[in-house]
Amino acid sequence: MDSDNVRHMDTKTLSRKRPRAAVAILPQDPLESEVEDLSDSEDDDLEYIPKPGDLEDESPSKLTTGDASPYPKTAESPKRKKRKSRNTGSAINTNSGEIEDFLSMLLYMGVFEFPTFVDYWHSDSRFPPVADAMSVRRFQSLRSFLHFNDNMQNNHSPDRFYKIRPLFNMLRQQCLLIQPTNRQSIAEVMVAYKGTKAGNLHHYKSNQHDKFGFRLFCRGSSKGIIHDLLLYQGDTTFLNSGLDEDEQNPLLGTKVVTTLCTSIAEPEATVVFCDNYLISLDLVKSLQARLGVRCIGTVRANCTGGATAMDDKDLAKLGRGAYDYCSQEGVIAVRWLDKKSVSILSNACGIEPLGYVRRFCRETHQKIDITCPSVMSAYIQAKEGIDLSDMLVRLYKTPMKARRWYLPLFGYILDLCIANGWLMYKRDCNLLKEKPVHLKRFRLSVAGTLKVVNKLPARVGQPSVPPNPQKTPKRLHNPRALQPTTDVRYDCLGHWPIFGEQRGRCNLCVKGVSRWKCSKCGDGKLFLCLNNKQQCFVCYHQK
Template sequence: MDCRTFYGPPRSTSSTIALLPADPCDSEVEELSDPDDGDNRDFDIDSPPPSKKLRNRNRLVEVSSDLNQTPSPPARSRKTKWVKKDIPLFTLPEPVFELPELVQTPFVYFKKLFTDQMIVHIAEHTNLYSVQQTGRSINTTAAEIEVFLSVLLYMGVFEFPSLEDYWACESRFPPVADTMSVKRFKMLRRYVHFNDNLQAEGCPDRFHKIRPLFDMFREQCLLIPPTNRQSVDEVMVAYKGSRAGKLRQYIQNKPDKWGFKIFCRGSCSGIIHDFILYQGATTFFNIQEEEHAHLGLEDLIGAKVVSILCNTIVHKEATVVFYDNFFTSFNLVKTLQTNLGLRSVGTVRVNRTGGATLMSDKEMVKRGRGVVDFCSSEGVVAVKWFDNKCVTLLSNAYGVEPLSSVKRYTKEAQQKVDVPCPSIVLAYNQAMGGIDLSDMLVHRYKTPMKSRRWYLPLFGYIIDVSIVNAWLIYKRDCSILKQKPMPLKKFRLSVAATLKGADKVPGRVGQPPDAKHTPQARRPNPRVLHPSQEVRYDAVGHWPTYGTQRGRCNLCKSGVSRWRCSKCGDGKLFLCLNNKNQCFVAYHQR
């Protein structure tokens, strides 16, 4: 018999496997020792476990016999290398806004945000919801919803202890009581709705009841021209009820500690441009896998929020985004610049700096107030500055230079002294307060929407942000045209008066329900309440009314008349009907 047939074909040298002991110093005799000898390695259950040295002594490893093949080194994660070097200052261009032809009325600015489409949507779903609940519709219209919004705007400025006080005889408020009856107002407030509940079954969105209104409002906010300094922060919409479940959040340092959390992106002027409703694990239910890969989203929720909000910025290469330490990380700063071309600045926590080598807090406190330490890596600078406390910032737009100074009071000198301050801190303080400014303006005149239905406070927040955004745009146009703007309170009251009167037939104004009600004392020289232009020139419901009170004509100033307009007049606005009704007609024509 052939030896090849008996022993089989020879093995390939490239696949030969040699069994070697883990420790080369171990002899093969010990490996092949008889198990009956005293050097037996079998252990009983009750005996102590073998030591690490004994366990590794007789372990065999498989080694390839191919000597020409070099073993590959184990893969190691690349460590970020930090150097003591500053980054060049990024020159941010000044924003250029389109020159307006003229300053519009407050109603026009409000309608750009709270559109007619939103009002029609509310009217349709309010009727649908009333049918689903009671079997019959309350038959509301878009015009009545505007009157309803007008009443809410008045209530935000003139706050009464309860809703009934606006219609009560002792505390009757005519702008509200003469506009709508208390019974009708409560009915609209009871059945106002924004989405069909029957179509929301199985939807992962937990804000489905208010989502259509937020989406339409967000589309209008994205159309507002932004500034080049954007900030991302969180806002709380107050709600203390228990019907919202885990949608209700708690933040200790906010004015409203309990409520709904909304992540917003806004300009440094306070205008809100984009937002995300936080709802836990399903917050990003509408983010597709392609968009997730394009943005390079991290596992941290703060990084996801910033990436999604910044993706809607139009001019990314000329914009710097600011955020606080809830969002900031080294990977986020790099991801925004790599995937979106955005530069950003933010305060950062110690465990998210990417391994930046900076001085400890104790060492900075010993050196005194104003000490600065910094290092950079891959175009990102980490700056640590000691003022009252130590603060650390990450940025790829601003660095340490140029150094400036800030005034701080010292007990030793009993006066304010100059403290060195890096440029990144000044830029952060100037641009980070946009969201807080908007939140402050919203709380000044807040729409009262306390209810058991959890989504009504969110509806009130949309109304308030619409007013604030409209007022800030109006102020910007006044600044461009060098005109003096009206304050926020008058702006809100002007919008409320126009919503109540524009394109609507005035209702009958009767006497107060209590006959003992006595009107207030008449002022010696009362001011004339002029209607807004939308009410004055709408050509609907303007009729001359003859009254007992007599006054001078407000147009020609030469005649005395008892006639006034049934819609524009309030008992003080008189228009004479002499000279073939010229004054009355001329007053209502452009």
């Protein structure tokens, strides 16, 4: 070959790499969710369904190579668009048992936090409770395909939380079944999220622990158990709240408190505590008139309804712990001086009996007792419930950092279920005068139970040496049925007695013979469970 021809030859023709084709892609639909990859690279959208016009637009004339561009020459260059995902062509093929293993792994990850998900399977940092449940590829696949609603059934619903709404409604129905106390508090909770995929559903609150995230309004007891929740989404929050037209008050706090109070089982015997962001004089009167609910809460100066009381300068002259009050139409307004003055409205409690609270004094550098009205003492004790629940949820958080905005809400729901379950367990232990376990041990116990709920444990005493395949194994005359754990067997969910063909003996009555066995593990010799009671079906002896 001539050297002059090689010198003037285009270098692109000597390269083995094929030039990239610039393909015009449709802009991303904001309603579609994105599937995040656990690696650093951007993933594809598995919810993308090509439209009939999409394939026609990608004609060969528009797919150019080299320096040619499919876009018209304009003053501004087009924005770089994200590419859509390709369909995998295979089903996920999961079941309820695998989803329980997946939830168990998430609960373990909330206690033992690693920098990345892959570290749980890496040889240098392998964590057996997670790595033995399933492979990292299967975990990534389940997490990528995790959805809670069908996007094709949206039908342009005004509900902006439709992606997480079925799971949220399920949680709310279970929370409403918990027996409430007569002291309920309503407050705002933030679910941490710093992404940009949620649009204006993601808010900023400077006075919260998690300043960026989703806004929720919760109603809970003074012990921290959450009984009702409300997702805030702007103007469409109260579309299906059941409020009448005359109840549609323009104030956000009035609508929030009224909506959460409609689900109270015994409103006449319930007192609701709110902070100054939600309460007003009109709200206190309307709750008692329409629902029969009494209310106590701190109030701002412009929401007292014109109540006259001593100003801050006059209270400061009387010293710390001074108070003043006035009443009107069954509602009392109290102004109390702590470090600074606090105003409170109440139609359920008054001033007396006076109590004392301990505060730190800067002059003496010691804690002193100052006078406190009864209504203020009741408010301080009741408002600790929502703060306690929020602290327990943030103590062991499920790792759900993702580009899909609704996955942090799923992690919050999972953590809230654990917090509510632990508080109910702690309440029952106090009634039985037993010492409860720590929240961490309780969460690990739930994770371990989910891991073995549909599986039989391995036999104890298996030989470490692998058996000889040429040797025929000995057949046991009476092979022992594998037993599940006690928490799984006596949870009144699946292990129910059924009538069998073979007879078995009860452990308590040696002479008694029964044909009853367990419907799941098939055990007919041991003690069975009925209605959460261990009972023999021959002698009807209960343990």
